[in-house]
Amino acid sequence: MDSNDMGDDLLVKYMLGEASETEAGRVNEWLQEGKENQHYFSHFKLIWAQSMELAPHSTVNEHEAWKRFKAKVENDVPVVSLNSRPWYSGFLRIAAILFFVAGAGWLLFLSFQNNGSQLVTVKTGSHTLTDTLPDGSIVILNKRSSITYPEKFTAAGTRQITLNGEAFFQVEPDKSKPFVISVSDVTVTVVGTSFNIKSNVKKTEVIVETGLVEVEKADQKVKVSPSESLTVLKGKPELIKQKNKEEFYDYYRTKKFVCNNTPLWKLVETLNEAYQANIVIEDENLRNKLLNTTFDEQSLPEILRIIGVTFDIKVEQKEDKIILK
Structure with missing residues (x-):
């Protein structure tokens, strides 16, 4: 049978x-x-x-x-x-x-032949997903993202991964077999480290938590260390490295929004992405109001209620918009 x-x-x-x-x-x-x-x-x-x-x-x-x-x-x-x-x-x-x-969230595994090896594709919809790769490395996929990888990494060569969207990687160390991620027009190479990659129509961004990451585009290569980020703008050749200033890059993994003198506009931008919302700051004077708090697995209505109380402002739902004024 x-x-x-x-x-x-x-x-x-x-x-x-x-x-x-x-x-x-x-x-x-x-x-x-x-x-x-x-x-x-x-x-x-x-x-x-x-x-x-x-x-x-x-x-x-x-x-x-x-x-x-x-x-x-x-x-x-x-x-x-x-x-x-x-x-x-x-x-x-x-x-x-x-x-x-x-x-609306979904997971799909598709296997197909590729030079004798089988590939697996994992996609997410409206929920994040944690996946374990064949070498034991951990990947946390953000919403509406996907990765493709071999069902088994070969004994020689590299551990090849393709990413679309955003994911956090915790890579198992193996100096003999570098971990290589292809995302958009960028290649990220590591041995054993943890880092976040986010790619959209505007840019690809790599933020390193531990270890060392090498980012390559065309003939350029830049090494990125912990607490550093590297940004590649679409259509631009430059690899821009700087100290990481992105506060919310790991919200989908930690389920927290940690605000440390965070301007309201920045939190609103992230909430719109995280909840697929359309929050608008109507009063320009509110944009740079600073927040010092942590939202830990709270619903969007609860977060907005706290924002309203904190700044003594109105939160108004109007058709498909949520207006802060």
């Missing part, structure tokens, strides 16, 4: 702990039949574990989500042909469960 003969429905029941003794025996027997089945199941299990991590953010019933998506798959089969990679189907089904369970 290969991976195509083992129904995804049964694997889901097995994951939910609802398989009968006979069904569980079938799954265990199937796992013993070959590495291909174990490989399939390991991906299946990893994705399911991530769905359980995201599930507390939603009241959606995963059983019902599975039923609804099964019906959709049966109706939409002609849309995408998966005959050449039959085992993709299971991963796409589980990804759909994540979409339902996690709300």
Whole structure:
């Protein structure tokens, strides 16, 4: 029995702990039949574990989500042909469960052949995600970001990663195998360190917490040390290194907004990004008001309430805008 003969429905029941003794025996027997089945199941299990991590953010019933998506798959089969990679189907089904369970957030693993090695792509939607790479390195992906990496790093060469969006990396040291991240038109090379990378349509920014990072663009290379940042503006050749002045770069990882003489405009800019909000400071005199406080896993309404009380200002909702005045 290969991976195509083992129904995804049964694997889901097995994951939910609802398989009968006979069904569980079938799954265990199937796992013993070959590495291909174990490989399939390991991906299946990893994705399911991530769905359980995201599930507390939603009241959606995963059983019902599975039923609804099964019906959709049966109706939409002609849309995408998966005959050449039959085992993709299971991963796409589980990804759909994540979409339902996690709300607008979703995780998708896609494996494909690349010179004999398989690549894995992990994407996030409206939630952050922590992923462990094959070498044990930890990646925390911000919302609406993605990484692609080999399922296994080869014995020789480099540990190659591709990033879109923003992520915090805690890299396992290995001097014989540098960790190389391609992001936009920039290459970041490290051995063992922790750092944040953020890339958008305007710029790519690297902030180092520990260790040493080398950033390369075209024929330029710059080393970045702890508490330093390097910025590359889109369409510009310069690599701009300076002391890190970005206070909120790690908010999505720490779940905190630490304000230390922080101007209101800076906090508002970050809140708009973090909560996909449209907060506007109507009175220009408020823009540089300074805040000294920490918002720790508080909701946007609560943060705005505290801002209003602190500066004795009004917080007004008007259509799609939140106005501070």
